[in-house]
Amino acid sequence: MNIVHICSEVTPIAKVGGLADFVQGLSASLSDQENQLSVVLPFYASIDRSHLRDVKVALRDFSVTENLASYSNTVWSAQLENFQVFLLKPNHPKRYFDRKAIYGEKDDIERFGYFSHAALEYLLQADIHPDILHLHDWITGGCAPLYYEMYRALGLRVGAVITTLHNLCYQGVCRPEQLSQMGLKNPDHLLTVDKLQDPSKPSKGNLLKGAIVYSDQLTTVSPSYCQEIKTKKGFGLEPLLTRYNNKLTGILNGIDADYWNPSTDPHLAATYPATPHNIEAIVAAKKKNRLALAKKVGLKPNHGPLVASITRLVTQKGPDLIRAALEETLSLGGQSVLLGSAIEDKFYASFCALQDRYQKDGHSFFFFDFDEPLAHLTFAAADILLVPSLFEPCGLTQMIALRYGTIPIVHHVGGLKDTIIDADHHASSRTKPNGYTFSSFSVDHLIDALHRACTTFHKTREKWHQLMINGMSQDWSWKRSAFDYLKLYHFATTHRQQP
Numbered sequence: 001m002n003i004v005h006i007c008s009e010v011t012p013i014a015k016v017g018g019l020a021d022f023v024q025g026l027s028a029s030l031s032d033q034e035n036q037l038s039v040v041l042p043f044y045a046s047i048d049r050s051h052l053r054d055v056k057v058a059l060r061d062f063s064v065t066e067n068l069a070s071y072s073n074t075v076w077s078a079q080l081e082n083f084q085v086f087l088l089k090p091n092h093p094k095r096y097f098d099r100k101a102i103y104g105e106k107d108d109i110e111r112f113g114y115f116s117h118a119a120l121e122y123l124l125q126a127d128i129h130p131d132i133l134h135l136h137d138w139i140t141g142g143c144a145p146l147y148y149e150m151y152r153a154l155g156l157r158v159g160a161v162i163t164t165l166h167n168l169c170y171q172g173v174c175r176p177e178q179l180s181q182m183g184l185k186n187p188d189h190l191l192t193v194d195k196l197q198d199p200s201k202p203s204k205g206n207l208l209k210g211a212i213v214y215s216d217q218l219t220t221v222s223p224s225y226c227q228e229i230k231t232k233k234g235f236g237l238e239p240l241l242t243r244y245n246n247k248l249t250g251i252l253n254g255i256d257a258d259y260w261n262p263s264t265d266p267h268l269a270a271t272y273p274a275t276p277h278n279i280e281a282i283v284a285a286k287k288k289n290r291l292a293l294a295k296k297v298g299l300k301p302n303h304g305p306l307v308a309s310i311t312r313l314v315t316q317k318g319p320d321l322i323r324a325a326l327e328e329t330l331s332l333g334g335q336s337v338l339l340g341s342a343i344e345d346k347f348y349a350s351f352c353a354l355q356d357r358y359q360k361d362g363h364s365f366f367f368f369d370f371d372e373p374l375a376h377l378t379f380a381a382a383d384i385l386l387v388p389s390l391f392e393p394c395g396l397t398q399m400i401a402l403r404y405g406t407i408p409i410v411h412h413v414g415g416l417k418d419t420i421i422d423a424d425h426h427a428s429s430r431t432k433p434n435g436y437t438f439s440s441f442s443v444d445h446l447i448d449a450l451h452r453a454c455t456t457f458h459k460t461r462e463k464w465h466q467l468m469i470n471g472m473s474q475d476w477s478w479k480r481s482a483f484d485y486l487k488l489y490h491f492a493t494t495h496r497q498q499p
């Protein structure tokens, strides 16, 4: 099969969060002699080219029209791991992809609208006709209506269009003229209830809605999230998702088991033995990693649990709960490390106040940026990882933590519900507990789970070690999920939903 992803992130060259890991992990797992995988991505100025091999021009100077003006574009091809990437660079006066960050610019709709348009134009011009066109969120979901309203008639042949819904919170709500700017002609015809009209702002378009209506198949990144978005977590799109239930499948994300491998991870001070049952050696390696982290970030010696949070600091991730749990950890005599990127302005002052108050004592470290190597070391050094998300489409950090023998404390929701089984409240003897969960989204319930975890850490070492072994013995790799995607790809090409 020829599978083409059009997306905005891929690990390790352009990463903001789990979407990057998803595209890299799925592509690397599926790419073999039968399946040819390509990823079309903007050529961000920030891309570190040292990860790429065989970089060469694939197509030079093809034009894309925006607001009646034509701009020239060049696409480079390169090899990333075992799959191909196509990096698209527009020669556009607004320098759409030479910005500081991947998202968060005022003109994100125009930037990614242009990219979606140019990516399809590239496929057409380069004579690439994929069996599967795989899109991601609103950011490139606009390619679904663009394909069925325009590019199919222009001669681009696609077996089926699939959109993965990574997060319903972001929908690409836009003005009608922004639809025509990205190449969607006749926006009046598209701004109807059954097409792209936003459900709560009828004068606006909604690109994610367009992806849902026009794609042949839709996936979410966990089975529980797939149910939740039809009832309460769909941010206004619940009725639409219920209507299109027949093309909606929940497939749990995997993690790249080679990249997140504590036995070989180059960012660790001490790697783990290959078998999770050698718990004494794992505990010893964890201790060495904790010492290395402590040295790096200025923590004093301490025998209490090290509690970490590695996350974007946005409303979805429960910043108020994270703050409370980090503070409680310190009052219980433990240590805390926060790696919090993409912090929303409204949380900045309170986290800085926490840092000012506690960091000088040498038992906590607060870092408000993205740091991949530091994240690896922290996953290995920590005893507990907090994931108190308000909602969580899948969540990768709890799976990474399990692999590194770090016990997650999670809100029982979405993908967290599908992966973490509580140490004290598991019903069946067939499922092995691997963490702590709390069911009501509140500081009190998180603190209660934290107390349960800390008590076990201090008083019942055997139970703690068993939780570590249980988590480390589970297979969270892409193997299973990649197989499910392949099955869905085959199904999609033989059962098209679009006429």
Ligand code: ADP
Binding pocket: 016, 017, 018, 019, 021, 310, 311, 312, 339, 340, 341, 369, 370, 371, 372, 375, 394, 395, 396, 397, 398, 400
């Ligand atoms: P989301 O995609 O919603 O941000 P996920 O849990 O699915 O959340 O994926 C987050 C990914 O980003 C993980 O690989 C995690 O390790 C990484 N990450 C998040 N914050 C940071 C940070 N501050 N520094 C380094 N890596 C981070």
